[in-house]
Amino acid sequence: xxxxxxxxxxxxxxxxxxxxxxxxxxxxxxxxxxxxxxxxxxxxxxxxxxxxxxxxxxxxxxxxxxxxxxxxxxxxxxxxxxxxxxxxxxxxxxxxxxxxxxxxxxxxxxxxxxxxxxxxxxxxxxxxxxxxxxxxxxxxxxxxxxxxxxxxxxxxxxxxxxxxxxxxxxxxxxxxxxxxxxxxxxxxxxxxxxxxxxxxxxxxxxxxxxxxxxxxxxxxxxxxxxxxxxxxxxxxxxxxxxxxxxxxxxxxxxxxxxxxxxxxxxxxxxxxxxxxxxxxxxxxxxxxxxxxxxxxxxxxxxxxxxxxxxxxxxxxxxxxxxxxxxxxxxxxxxxxxxxxxxxxxxxxxxxxxxxxxxxxxxxxxxxxxxxxxxxxxxxxxxxxxxxxxxxxxxxxxxxxxxxxxxxxxxxxxxxxxxxx
Numbered sequence: 327x328x329x330x331x332x333x334x335x336x337x338x339x340x341x342x343x344x345x346x347x348x349x350x351x352x353x354x355x356x357x358x359x360x361x362x363x364x365x366x367x368x369x370x371x372x373x374x375x376x377x378x379x380x381x382x383x384x385x386x387x388x389x390x391x392x393x394x395x396x397x398x399x400x401x402x403x404x405x406x407x408x409x410x411x412x413x414x415x416x417x418x419x420x421x422x423x424x425x426x427x428x429x430x431x432x433x434x435x436x437x438x439x440x441x442x443x444x445x446x447x448x449x450x451x452x453x454x455x456x457x458x459x460x461x462x463x464x465x466x467x468x469x470x471x472x473x474x475x476x477x478x479x480x481x482x483x484x485x486x487x488x489x490x491x492x493x494x495x496x497x498x499x500x501x502x503x504x505x506x507x508x509x510x511x512x513x514x515x516x517x518x519x520x521x522x523x524x525x526x527x528x529x530x531x532x533x534x535x536x537x538x539x540x541x542x543x544x545x546x547x548x549x550x551x552x553x554x555x556x557x558x559x560x561x562x563x564x565x566x567x568x569x570x571x572x573x574x575x576x577x578x579x580x581x582x583x584x585x586x587x588x589x590x591x592x593x594x595x596x597x598x599x600x601x602x603x604x605x606x607x608x609x610x611x612x613x614x615x616x617x618x619x620x621x622x623x624x625x626x627x628x629x630x631x632x633x634x635x636x637x638x639x640x641x642x643x644x645x646x647x648x649x650x651x652x653x654x655x656x657x658x659x660x661x662x663x664x665x666x667x668x669x670x671x672x673x674x675x676x677x678x679x680x681x682x683x684x685x686x687x688x689x690x691x692x693x694x695x696x697x698x699x700x701x702x703x704x705x706x707x708x709x710x711x712x713x714x715x716x717x718x719x720x721x722x723x724x725x726x727x728x729x730x731x732x733x734x735x736x737x738x739x740x741x742x743x744x745x746x
Contacts, residue, residue, distance in 0.1 A: 674710060
């Protein structure tokens with residue numbers, strides 16, 4: 327519809343024909359579309375510096391020979407530079423909420439940058455107390471991993487008036503002991519926190535876990551208590567019928583990462599089938615090491631195109647795909663009463679798109695955004711009513727400085743990882 331949108335403090339104060347208060351700032355967005363900010367339910371900010379450093383490899387080799395050694399080589403400065411670069415990419419392409427998985431250290435550094443950036447985030451420090459090929463300084467003791475999660479929860483959960491929240495993040499079942507997974511289940515339940523992990527991403531990963539446990543990945547997550555209505559699994563590419571039933575009955579949700587799954591050759595998630603089983607599905611760009619972009623609009627585009635090939639026309643419309651990255655993502659993060667749709671009283675997490683920057687000149691606006699290069703139309707981005715991007719430029723960080731700091735940290739990071 328055509329009309330006005332009133333931002334009152336941190337919330338949407340009115341929609342339609344609105345009379346602004348006498349002292350209100352009026353921003354002319356004629357010819358633009360206002361939509362909810364994108365919600366990405368699986369990203370790795372600490373991997374942004376790894377862009378282009380882990381190419382043409384399947385998942386397990388990619389982790390063991392590139393990503394884990396690079397994560398193990400991080401120091402405070404490189405983590406901060408990586409996170410800031412990732413946040414710059416996300417905000418300027420229209421993402422206002424993320425679910426971010428870090429590495430096994432530096433959770434406080436990530437949290438500091440999330441608070442500073444203004445983005446809405448749920449985040450967690452990765453948990454790893456075992457695993458083939460895991461560098462020694464990424465492996466934690468079970469007790470240390472649990473203690474770190476508890477301490478980070480106390481410091482950062484509900485920080486910045488609830489804009490930041492903590493999530494328990496056992497990395498994936500191959501890098502976590504059963505003891506750790508079962509303890510996470512209990513702690514998350516007691517604290518009413520979300521749990522986020524990778525599962526059913528590749529055939530090799532699935533086979534390795536089945537060999538180690540005698541169970542399918544989802545059956546093992548059910549056995550350990552991880553699968554539940556608070557749980558979000560990343561990927562869910564290779565699921566059999568019984569595992570889909572587990573997802574359905576436990577109300578476990580799935581973060582669909584189409585670019586990552588294609589780039590690593592992992593496969594294509596059956597999104598239409600999951601949705602028909604009433605499983606909540608969101609969207610994530612994953613990390614820049616396996617994408618290499620953090621553009622949520624690109625993920626939405628791929629999601630609907632892949633669904634048409636896998637399941638047939640009409641199984642994931644453009645409107646449905648947009649919903650995955652807004653309404654459904656917010657539902658997965660248990661914040662759909664606050665964000666994900668444009669409604670009076672909800673948080674003013676908004677993206678303003680300039681239609682003149684899209685392929686055109688006319689036609690259905692959703693199709694223009696979805697297939698016409700949505701992210702390049704981003705003019706303004708607001709979170710809690712505050713401009714984080716205005717006229718295409720970030721307001722809380724200097725883009726040139728962020729990119730320069732990232733470039734400065736890349737060489738030393740590669741040297742420490744033995745990849746220079």
